[in-house]
Amino acid sequence: xxxxxxxxxxxxxxxxxxxxxxxxxxxxxxxxxxxxxxxxxxxxxxxxxxxxxxxxxxxxxxxxxxxxxxxxxxxxxxxxxxxxxxxxxxxxxxxxxxxxxxxxxxxxxxxxxxxxxxxxxxxxxxxxxxxxxxxxxxxxxxxxxxxxxxxxxxxxxxxxxxxxxxxxxxxxxxxxxxxxxxxxxxxxxxxxxxxxxxxxxxxxxxxxxxxxxxxxxxxxxxxxxxxxxxxxxxxxxxxxxxxxxxxxxxxxxxxxxxxxxxxxxxxxxxxxxxxxxxxxxxxxxxxxxx
Numbered sequence: 001x002x003x004x005x006x007x008x009x010x011x012x013x014x015x016x017x018x019x020x021x022x023x024x025x026x027x028x029x030x031x032x033x034x035x036x037x038x039x040x041x042x043x044x045x046x047x048x049x050x051x052x053x054x055x056x057x058x059x060x061x062x063x064x065x066x067x068x069x070x071x072x073x074x075x076x077x078x079x080x081x082x083x084x085x086x087x088x089x090x091x092x093x094x095x096x097x098x099x100x101x102x103x104x105x106x107x108x109x110x111x112x113x114x115x116x117x118x119x120x121x122x123x124x125x126x127x128x129x130x131x132x133x134x135x136x137x138x139x140x141x142x143x144x145x146x147x148x149x150x151x152x153x154x155x156x157x158x159x160x161x162x163x164x165x166x167x168x169x170x171x172x173x174x175x176x177x178x179x180x181x182x183x184x185x186x187x188x189x190x191x192x193x194x195x196x197x198x199x200x201x202x203x204x205x206x207x208x209x210x211x212x213x214x215x216x217x218x219x220x221x222x223x224x225x226x227x228x229x230x231x232x233x234x235x236x237x238x239x240x241x242x243x244x245x246x247x248x249x250x251x252x253x254x255x256x257x258x259x260x261x262x263x264x265x266x267x268x269x270x271x272x273x274x275x276x277x278x279x280x281x282x283x284x285x286x287x288x289x290x
Contacts, residue, residue, distance in 0.1 A: 082191035
């Protein structure tokens with residue numbers, strides 16, 4: 001049976017990916033039958049997004065980083081917390097509990113959990129893990145809403161990113177840590193932070209400091225202008241060829257990744273760079289060739 005093969009470690013490979021100085025264990029499905037089954041399970045799970053709490057914004061149709069940031073636009077003060085090793089912390093028992101909560105028969109929920117967990121938890125890399133993480137954390141999300149409501153705050157969760165906001169300064173650090181502990185969730189304390197109006201206030205990568213709507217941060221907009229300048233100067237393929245070795249060396253595709261050989265093969269052709277300067281002046285500096 002397919003369940004027995006998954007439990008025996010068949011049908012997928014695991015490899016370590018290094019990115020931005022962090023090492024992540026990725027699980028990549030290699031068995032076509034398992035991939036098709038996961039696709040069907042995902043089709044079953046997707047409609048459940050409509051029943052998820054209003055504070056959950058990741059991996060849900062119609063919700064996004066913008067809808068997440070929009071909840072906090074106009075806030076005077078925010079506190080942000082991060083869950084460590086997000087998918088790994090979602091255990092098989094939580095997956096079963098989440099599925100039954102959303103109406104899946106318990107016997108079927110256990111089979112689905114067996115097909116979508118590895119070593120007793122959700123793996124990073126399975127297409128089913130994001131939505132199952134959402135359904136599995138329904139009790140945690142309900143407690144977050146209760147915490148926020150009790151203090152007149154707004155709360156949202158985007159995957160492992162939790163943000164509280166309010167009209168005045170507050171501190172829910174101890175209470176949040178207690179709630180996370182009750183659900184056996186570890187907090188990455190190094191990423192906990194507070195921001196107030198007048199400082200840089202960013203939620204899921206978008207600035208909420210202006211008070212009317214989420215916007216791209218200035219640094220990001222400057223980076224986009226710089227990349228457009230390089231594309232104009234060197235051409236799209238020439239600039240892509242320049243970036244590809246940096247992405248590979250930074251661990252964008254780790255050695256051992258099933259996708260790396262395909263990527264390196266497609267990038268083996270080196271196109272001639274167009275080194276002409278753009279016809280109009282640009283405030284961006286010339287790109288250093290490294």
